Amino acid sequence: xxxxxxxxxxxxxxxxxxALTVTQSMTARLILVLLGISISLFGVLWVLNxxxxxxxxxxx
Amino acid sequence: xxxxxxxxxxxWTAAFLLLICGTAWAQNQTNxxxxxxxxxxxxxxxxxxxxxxxxxxxxxxxxxxxxxxRTGTVNDVVVADxxxxxxxxDTVNQAGQNRIxxxxxxxxxxxxxxxxxxxxxxxxxxxxxxxxxxxxTMMMNFMVYGxxxxxxxxxxxxxxxxxxxxxxxxxxxxxxxxxHTLSFLGKTWxxxxxxxxxxxxxxxxxxxxxxxxxxQMVFMDTALTIVTGAAAERWKYIAFAISSLLMGALTYPLFxxxxxxxxxxxxxxxxxxxxxxxxxxAGSGVVHAVGGxxxxxxxxxxxxxxxKYNRDGSPNAIPGHDIVLxxxxxxxxxxxxxxxxxxxxxxxxxxxxxxxxxxxxxxMLAGCTGSFGAIxxxxxxxxxxxxxxxxxxxxxxxxxxxxxSGFVNTIGAAVIGLIAGVLVCLSVEFVERVLKIDDPxxxxxxxxxxxxxxxxxxxxxxxxxxxxxxxxxxVSGSVRGLFYGDPGQLVAQLIGVGTLLGFVFAFSYxxxxxxxxxxxxxxxxxxxxxxxxxxxxGALGYPDFVLKPETIPSGGSPVVAATVMPSYMSAD
Numbered sequence: 001x002x003x004x005x006x007x008x009x010x011x012x013x014x015x016x017x018x019a020l021t022v023t024q025s026m027t028a029r030l031i032l033v034l035l036g037i038s039i040s041l042f043g044v045l046w047v048l049n050x051x052x053x054x055x056x057x058x059x060x
Numbered sequence: 061x062x063x064x065x066x067x068x069x070x071x072w073t074a075a076f077l078l079l080i081c082g083t084a085w086a087q088n089q090t091n092x093x094x095x096x097x098x099x100x101x102x103x104x105x106x107x108x109x110x111x112x113x114x115x116x117x118x119x120x121x122x123x124x125x126x127x128x129x130r131t132g133t134v135n136d137v138v139v140a141d142x143x144x145x146x147x148x149x150d151t152v153n154q155a156g157q158n159r160i161x162x163x164x165x166x167x168x169x170x171x172x173x174x175x176x177x178x179x180x181x182x183x184x185x186x187x188x189x190x191x192x193x194x195x196x197t198m199m200m201n202f203m204v205y206g207x208x209x210x211x212x213x214x215x216x217x218x219x220x221x222x223x224x225x226x227x228x229x230x231x232x233x234x235x236x237x238x239x240h241t242l243s244f245l246g247k248t249w250x251x252x253x254x255x256x257x258x259x260x261x262x263x264x265x266x267x268x269x270x271x272x273x274x275x276q277m278v279f280m281d282t283a284l285t286i287v288t289g290a291a292a293e294r295w296k297y298i299a300f301a302i303s304s305l306l307m308g309a310l311t312y313p314l315f316x317x318x319x320x321x322x323x324x325x326x327x328x329x330x331x332x333x334x335x336x337x338x339x340x341x342a343g344s345g346v347v348h349a350v351g352g353x354x355x356x357x358x359x360x361x362x363x364x365x366x367x368k369y370n371r372d373g374s375p376n377a378i379p380g381h382d383i384v385l386x387x388x389x390x391x392x393x394x395x396x397x398x399x400x401x402x403x404x405x406x407x408x409x410x411x412x413x414x415x416x417x418x419x420x421x422x423x424m425l426a427g428c429t430g431s432f433g434a435i436x437x438x439x440x441x442x443x444x445x446x447x448x449x450x451x452x453x454x455x456x457x458x459x460x461x462x463x464x465s466g467f468v469n470t471i472g473a474a475v476i477g478l479i480a481g482v483l484v485c486l487s488v489e490f491v492e493r494v495l496k497i498d499d500p501x502x503x504x505x506x507x508x509x510x511x512x513x514x515x516x517x518x519x520x521x522x523x524x525x526x527x528x529x530x531x532x533x534x535v536s537g538s539v540r541g542l543f544y545g546d547p548g549q550l551v552a553q554l555i556g557v558g559t560l561l562g563f564v565f566a567f568s569y570x571x572x573x574x575x576x577x578x579x580x581x582x583x584x585x586x587x588x589x590x591x592x593x594x595x596x597x598g599a600l601g602y603p604d605f606v607l608k609p610e611t612i613p614s615g616g617s618p619v620v621a622a623t624v625m626p627s628y629m630s631a632d
Contacts (some may be wrong), residue, residue, distance in 0.1 A: 006566055013562020016555045020332045021245045024546050029334075034556040040561040044356070048569075049495055052360045056496065058369035 001051035008043025012036045078558060086575025091486050113146075120619075132446035160231040161363050163407040165269075166416075167230065167275050170403020174278040177396030178205055183389030184455075185289040186601075188380035188448065188501045192591025193293045196599025200288040200295070207279040211308030215257055216280060217273050218264075220313035222253020224321035229407035232274055235263030247331045249324035252317050276404065279347050280312050287496075289501035290359045294588055295595045299581045303358070308573050312350055315564055316585065319346045325559060328552045329535040330505050335549030337533035338556040339522070342363020342404035344463030349560045352508020357497065357569040364498030366589060375492050378500070383447050388406075388450040394427050397458045401465040415466065422465045423458065428476030430457015441485075448502075449485055455506050456484035460514040464521055466528070467539045472521035480510045509550025512557050519540075519550030 015036030019029050053059075061128050113134040125131045125247050137154045139146050182201035187381050223239025225403060226232050241248045258266040259273060291300070307389075318325040319340050329337035348373045371373055401423045407413035413499040435455020438446040459476030461468075464476060488504035498503070522541035532539050540546035575581060587595035594600060 006569060007541040009562055009566045013558050013566075018245075020334075021247075021554075026551060029551050030547070030554070033551055033558060036558050037554065037561060040558060040565070044561065044565055045495060049360060049497070052363065053496055055368070057363050057366060058371060058373070060469075 001054075002048060005043045005046075005048030005051060008047055009040045010044060011038030012038070016030060065151050067148040069221050116243065132400055135493065156199055156231075156252050159409045162409040163229050163231075163413070165629040166408035167271050167403060167406050170277040170399035170458055171271075171278050172284065172398025173396045174275075174403065176207075177278075177282060177393050177398075177400070180389045180392030180396060181282075181289070183385045183392065184451070185292060186388075186500050187382040187385030187389060188289070189292050189600055190591070191381040191605060192593060194381070194593065195597045195599055196297070196592035196601075197288070198601065199597055200292070200297070200300055201285055203301070204284045207304040208284045208308035209277055209300055211305045212277050212280050212313070213259060213273075214309065216309050216313040217259070217276060218254065218256035218261070218282075219252045219310070221252060221272060221276060221321045221339055222255040222257075223317070223323075224253065227268060227272060227403070227406065229411050229413065230268040230271055233266060233268040235266060236269065236272075239317075239386035243512055246582075247327075250317070250322050250327060251324070252314060253321050256444075265343070270468070272406070276316075279343055279400075280308055280316070282343075282353075283312050283347045283351040284308055285550075286348065286507045287358055288498045289503040290355035291362055292500045293592065294362055294582055295358075296580060296583050296591075297569075298576050298579050302575050302579065304570055306575075307354060307453045307568070308579075311354065311564065312346075314567075315350055315559070316346045318559065319556065325552075325556055328555060329533050330546075333548060334552035334555070335519075335546050336535040336539045336552070337530075338452065338491050338552050338570050339518050339532060339539050339549065340463045340515060340556065341518070342401045342462045343461060344461075344511045345556055347460060347511075348459045348507040349511030349557075350564050351514065352504050352506070352511050353564045354506055354559055354568040354572075357495070357565055358572050358581070359497050359504065361569070361572050362498075362575055363589065364496065366585060368498045368584070369496060373496060375496070380448065380530045386448055387451050393455060393591045394458060397423050397427070397462075401462060404526070408518055412527040415526060415528075418469075421470060421630040422468060422473035422478045423463055425456040425473045426461030426465075426480070427454050428457070429474045429477035430454050430460070432479045433457070433483075435481075437482050448477040449488070452484050452502050452506050453481035454489070455511040456480040458505055459516060462511075463514040464518045467518055467522035467523070467526050467541075469523050471473045472517075475515070476517045476521060480513055483513055484510055511559065514555050515553050515560075516550070519553035522549060523544075588622055 013036065014031075016033035019032035019036070022032070023029060085487070097604065115135040116130040117134050120130055134146065137146060137150055138562050139150050140153075141147075178201065182198055185199045185201060186194050200348045206229065221236055223237060225236030226234045227236070236253065238253060239250045240252050240254050241250050243249075255262060255275075255613045257270065269499075286305050287303070287307070305321065309425065317323040319338055320326065324331075325338035327337055328334040338345075365378065367376060368378060392449060398420055402416040405413045405416055405419070407410075408416060430449050431454040434456065438449050457480045459475055460476050460480035464472065468476070484502065484505050487509040488499075488502050489501055491504055499505070507515045518539065518541060520541045520543055522539040522544060524538040524540035524544050524546075526538050530536060540549060542550045580595065585595065
């Protein structure tokens with residue numbers, strides 16, 4: 001799950017970068033950038049963090 | 061009696077006359093009409109007749125210069141060829157050097173102020189930790205300066221600034237113009253600089269390069285010291301040392317190159333028409349968000365301190381040991397921020413650098429409204445004007461205004477700071493209660509969350525009145541945010557945020573995971589309970605104090621005193 005989390009973080013970064021050439025529309029770029037940031041945040045705060053909390057010290 | 065009275069009157073009369081005469085004599089001595097004062101000022105647009113600038117005479121100089129009008133005259137202009145005397149070329153060269161000298165001195169003093177922020181960070185972090193970890197926390201803040209500086213000198217500076225020159229406000233640094241680029245999606249993307257290793261490579265042994273290095277180095281060190289706060293009370297010292305070296309050599313310089321060193325983020329305007337490219341005036345993103353996001357990655361890897369969470373996941377407050385240190389540290393940081401933001405013009409003369417006045421006021425205002433936002437939030441929500449969160453509110457406002465300080469007006473600065481003050485409180489609660497990530501000093505929220513807010517706020521509030529030499533990141537005109545008519549600038553800023561989350565987090569996580577595998581990141585549970593001063597540092601921070609012993613309740617995690625969240629906050 002940790003690897004999935006990191007992959008999501010990286011994919012989320014590539015989406016806004018790719019958006020630069022996919023479209024010239026500023027609105028479309030804005031939406032894609034926000035989508036990318038959301039994917040990265042999901043990867044960090046949900047997937048990766050959940051993987052770490054699975055074996056948290058306070059659960060033992 | 062009458063004789064005595066006459067004598068008294070006589071003495072007073074004599075004293076009065078002496079005073080009158082003395083004043084007249086002194087005025088005669090201190091106000092001579094000098095030849096320098098009498099010299100007519102040359103017309104601004106006429107060719108200078110430098111021979112007409114008559115210097116003060118030897119007699120005038122021998123009298124001293126209490127008014128300061130005879131010190132610094134034509135006599136002090138450096139003459140290239142004494143046989144020719146003073147020429148127009150001499151005066152023009154002197155004017156140019158004076159401008160660069162002003163910028164050098166301004167940038168250096170600003171850098172010294174930023175360096176002093178290390179003391180502020182040390183006090184804030186140590187005060188927010190427990191007394192049993194005081195030496196360890198202080199020593200991390202102390203040595204991060206050395207580790208970071210060394211790594212930055214070896215290669216960090218070259219990666220960051222090696223391709224960003226020349227820097228006109230500092231008179232050149234013309235050697236720093238080699239940027240390694242990649243061709244991708246039909247464009248050229250700057251990735252890292254390749255000149256300036258060890259500050260001796262090629263033309264980097266240069267006075268302008270040295271000034272730039274000092275200023276950029278203290279910024280880098282600020283990013284590094286943010287991490288020590290989030291990882292405090294459980295981080296192995298050897299792991300801290302290696303992690304700091306890596307961050308000073310790679311993580312920070314790479315993102316800083318993309319934003320400030322001519323890299324691809326700064327080219328978003330010229331390559332893709334997104335406003336003026338990623339604009340981060342003094343480093344909400346480059347310095348604070350990089351530090352805060354690295355702190356997030358490390359906090360996840362380390363896990364929370366023993367006793368921070370109960371078995372049901374509810375958090376315990378672990379108050380710091382000295383709120384006096386914390387608030388004194390906040391004041392030192394606020395003082396140092398006057399170097400951070402106004403100093404980022406790298407100039408006090410020319411290229412619109414007089415905007416330093418506006419930048420300094422924006423900095424003050426955002427810090428002020430940041431502390432307002434935090435204190436009001438805490439007061440309304442918990443019934444108390446919490447001290448540590450007020451301090452964090454001040455810092456949050458300062459972090460948030462760092463990127464937009466050079467582009468916004470005072471209303472924008474006040475709003476940005478106020479939002480930051482509330483945001484830091486919400487973020488601390490979210491990180492602690494929802495994410496269950498232990499951050500003893502609130503570094504993730506203060507620097508990470510508000511660093512990102514600062515980056516976004518440029519894309520909203522930049523008012524288009526700044527003019528730093530007519531262009532920014534190679535795009536002519538002034539930086540404007542969405543509220544002033546340029547949505548492209550907001551998109552550029554958000555791509556910067558995406559890169560902070562995507563690249564900086566992933567890189568920091570991977571690097572620190574590797575360190576964890578090789579040397580281990582976390583101290584043993586025994587060392588953590590004992591406090592890290594003796595196991596890690598070999599000496600107590602407060603050897604004369606009796607520290608409260610730890611208690612371990614039966615069947616549960618050890619409960620210890622000590623965080624940024626006061627006890628009344630964990631009640632609900």
